[in-house]
Amino acid sequence: MFSCPTGSLSRILLVAGAVGLGSSSLYGQNSPPPASAPPAAPISKIDIFLGYSYLAPHGTITTTLADGTLSPAKYSSVDYGAIGSGSYFFNKYVGAQVEIGVHPDGNNDGASTYSGGIIARYPTDEGITPFVHALAGGLRLGGPNYEPLASHAYTWGTALTVGGGLDYGLPWFDHHLALRLFQADYQYYHASFGPQPVTGGRANLNNARLSTGVVVKFGSIVPPPPVTYSCSASPASVFPGDPVTVTGSALNLNPKKTATYTWSGSGVKVTGDSTTGNVDTSSLSPGSYTVTGHVSEGQKPGQFADCTANFTVKDYEPPTITCSANPTTIKPGDTATITSQGVSPQNRPLTYSYTASAGQVSGTGTTATLTTTGAPAGSITVTCNVADDKGHTASATTSVNVEAPPPPPAPKTSTLCSITFGRDTKRPARVDNEAKACLDQVALSAQQTPDANVTVVGEAGPEPAPAKGKRKHAPVIANLAAQRAVNTKDYLVKEKGIDASRISVRTGTQSVDEVENYLVPAGATFDSDVSGTTAVDESTVKPQTRTPLGAKKAAHHKKKAAAAPAQ
CATH class of the missing domain: 3.30.1330.60 (OmpA-like domain)
Structure with a gap:
C-alpha cells in the first residue's frame, strides 16, 4: 500500500467506459427499436453488486523508531481490490445498503472496510439508474511494518463513505442484470496504531475509490395505481338551517382491504363515516364553505386520497318598513301617533323599535306615541326600526313639526x-x-x-310761600x-x-x-x-353730605359764594 502506481486510475476508467459502451452497442444491435414503446423495465427490490475496486488514499503516518528516528510513511494507491454490496429498497427510490471493500497489496499494509447506510436511486424508463449512498462502518487498515513487531502492522478503525454512481440495465435475464458503469466514492479513514515507538501513530486518510462491476436485481416494486377520490355537495346553495349532503366516490381501492372514510370542514360540522356525510348549517353565517373528504386503506402514498366539495349558505333577505306620523304638526307638549309597517320576504317574525331626535317615543308594536314635552320647536325626526329573528334590520323615518311657542313678553320697567x-x-x-x-x-x-x-x-x-308774618329761612x-x-x-x-x-x-x-x-x-x-x-349730569350735581339736623359747621360765617347750603 505504500507503492505509487500512478497509471492505475486511468486504466480502470478506460476499462469501465469500454465495457459500458460495448454493452450499449450490443443491446442496440440485438434489440431494434420496436414499433411501439416496450414495457418499462421492472424496478428491483434487492440489488447485489460485485466488482473491481481501485483505492487511492491520501495521507501519511509518522512512526518513531526505537533509536528515536522519525520514519514517515506515505499511503499510496492500491491497484487490486474487490467490492461487494447488497441493497434492499423500501420503495422505488430509497433503501438500505451494506458493503464490503477489500484492498490488500500483499505487503501486510492493505485496507478493508465493512459499512452500512442508506442508498437513494432514480430509475428511468431508459434503463439508466443514477444513485447516491452514505455509509459508515469499521476499517481494518495496514500500517508501518517494522520487525520484530510485524503482528501489529494491522489495526481497526473507522471508515465513512459518501458517493454515487450509474447503473445501466441490460436486456438479459428479463432485465434482472445491470452493468455498474462506475461507482465513485470519497472515504475517510481513521485508525490508531497504538503508542510509539516502532509501530505507534495515528492515520487520518482522505481516499478516492473507483469501482465497476455487475449488478444482479431481485424482486420487483410495482406500485398499485393510486387511490383517487371525488365528492360533491347537494344542494349547492341553501339558507341557514337547511341540510346539505356530501357524497364521495373512490377509485382504485384494494378490495381486500377495508377503506376508512372521514369528513371535515373549516368551521363546518360534518357527520358521517361512509361515502356520505351530512352538514349542519344551522349555525353557519352566509358565505361559501368547503367540506373535505378523506378515504384511506393504509398510510403509504397512493393508499389514501382527499376530495373537496363546496356549497354556499345564502343570507335571508332583509325586511322592509314604512313609517308615518299623524298629525305631522303639533304644538309644544302635544303628542303624535307613529305608525310603521314591516314586511319580511321569508315571513320571518318581526320586532319593532323607535327612536326620536327630540322628545320621547314609546311603543314596541306597529304603533308608537311621540311626546314633545320639553322638546324644542322645529322638526323632530322619528326613526322606525324593524328586525327579524335572524338579525336582519331595516329602518325608515318620518318627521313631526313642533310649532314655536309665542315669544314671552318683553321685560318691563x-x-x-x-x-x-x-x-x-x-x-x-x-x-x-x-x-x-x-x-x-x-x-x-x-x-x-x-x-x-x-x-x-x-x-x-x-x-311754598312763607307763612304770614314770618320770614322765609329755607335755602x-x-x-x-x-x-x-x-x-x-x-x-x-x-x-x-x-x-x-x-x-x-x-x-x-x-x-x-x-x-x-x-x-x-x-x-x-x-x-x-x-x-x-x-x-342728570352727575359731573355738575354732586351729592350732599347727609348731616343730622342742628349740626354746625366749623366755618359758619365763611361761606363760599358758590357752595350749596349744608343739609
Missing part, C-alpha cells in the same frame, strides 16, 4: 316705592330716616336681580329735583353697597316733592317704559 322730601323745609333735598324703609326695599330688589339696574327720578314741586337749591335724585343714589351706594354703575339718575316733570324709584330688568328700556324724564 317696574315701579318701586317713592320717598318724600316735603317734611324738612330747611333741608328739602336731604334723604331723611323715613326714606330708609323704601330705599332698603330698593336695595333688596337690586341685590335679588343682579342683572337689573335701578333708576331714580327726582321731582320738585313749587316752592334755595338750584335744580332741586336733580339734587334729590343724586342724594338718593349716594345713599344706595354708600349705605346699601349698590354698585354705582347700576344706578341711573334722572329728573321728571311732576310737581311733587319726591323721588320715584324704578327697577329696570335686563332687556328693558327705561325711556320706552317711562316717558318725560331727563338724565
Whole structure:
C-alpha cells in the first residue's frame, strides 16, 4: 500500500467506459427499436453488486523508531481490490445498503472496510439508474511494518463513505442484470496504531475509490395505481338551517382491504363515516364553505386520497318598513301617533323599535306615541326600526313639526316705592330716616336681580310761600329735583353697597316733592317704559353730605359764594 502506481486510475476508467459502451452497442444491435414503446423495465427490490475496486488514499503516518528516528510513511494507491454490496429498497427510490471493500497489496499494509447506510436511486424508463449512498462502518487498515513487531502492522478503525454512481440495465435475464458503469466514492479513514515507538501513530486518510462491476436485481416494486377520490355537495346553495349532503366516490381501492372514510370542514360540522356525510348549517353565517373528504386503506402514498366539495349558505333577505306620523304638526307638549309597517320576504317574525331626535317615543308594536314635552320647536325626526329573528334590520323615518311657542313678553320697567322730601323745609333735598324703609326695599330688589339696574327720578314741586308774618329761612337749591335724585343714589351706594354703575339718575316733570324709584330688568328700556324724564349730569350735581339736623359747621360765617347750603 505504500507503492505509487500512478497509471492505475486511468486504466480502470478506460476499462469501465469500454465495457459500458460495448454493452450499449450490443443491446442496440440485438434489440431494434420496436414499433411501439416496450414495457418499462421492472424496478428491483434487492440489488447485489460485485466488482473491481481501485483505492487511492491520501495521507501519511509518522512512526518513531526505537533509536528515536522519525520514519514517515506515505499511503499510496492500491491497484487490486474487490467490492461487494447488497441493497434492499423500501420503495422505488430509497433503501438500505451494506458493503464490503477489500484492498490488500500483499505487503501486510492493505485496507478493508465493512459499512452500512442508506442508498437513494432514480430509475428511468431508459434503463439508466443514477444513485447516491452514505455509509459508515469499521476499517481494518495496514500500517508501518517494522520487525520484530510485524503482528501489529494491522489495526481497526473507522471508515465513512459518501458517493454515487450509474447503473445501466441490460436486456438479459428479463432485465434482472445491470452493468455498474462506475461507482465513485470519497472515504475517510481513521485508525490508531497504538503508542510509539516502532509501530505507534495515528492515520487520518482522505481516499478516492473507483469501482465497476455487475449488478444482479431481485424482486420487483410495482406500485398499485393510486387511490383517487371525488365528492360533491347537494344542494349547492341553501339558507341557514337547511341540510346539505356530501357524497364521495373512490377509485382504485384494494378490495381486500377495508377503506376508512372521514369528513371535515373549516368551521363546518360534518357527520358521517361512509361515502356520505351530512352538514349542519344551522349555525353557519352566509358565505361559501368547503367540506373535505378523506378515504384511506393504509398510510403509504397512493393508499389514501382527499376530495373537496363546496356549497354556499345564502343570507335571508332583509325586511322592509314604512313609517308615518299623524298629525305631522303639533304644538309644544302635544303628542303624535307613529305608525310603521314591516314586511319580511321569508315571513320571518318581526320586532319593532323607535327612536326620536327630540322628545320621547314609546311603543314596541306597529304603533308608537311621540311626546314633545320639553322638546324644542322645529322638526323632530322619528326613526322606525324593524328586525327579524335572524338579525336582519331595516329602518325608515318620518318627521313631526313642533310649532314655536309665542315669544314671552318683553321685560318691563317696574315701579318701586317713592320717598318724600316735603317734611324738612330747611333741608328739602336731604334723604331723611323715613326714606330708609323704601330705599332698603330698593336695595333688596337690586341685590335679588343682579342683572337689573335701578333708576331714580327726582321731582320738585313749587316752592311754598312763607307763612304770614314770618320770614322765609329755607335755602334755595338750584335744580332741586336733580339734587334729590343724586342724594338718593349716594345713599344706595354708600349705605346699601349698590354698585354705582347700576344706578341711573334722572329728573321728571311732576310737581311733587319726591323721588320715584324704578327697577329696570335686563332687556328693558327705561325711556320706552317711562316717558318725560331727563338724565342728570352727575359731573355738575354732586351729592350732599347727609348731616343730622342742628349740626354746625366749623366755618359758619365763611361761606363760599358758590357752595350749596349744608343739609
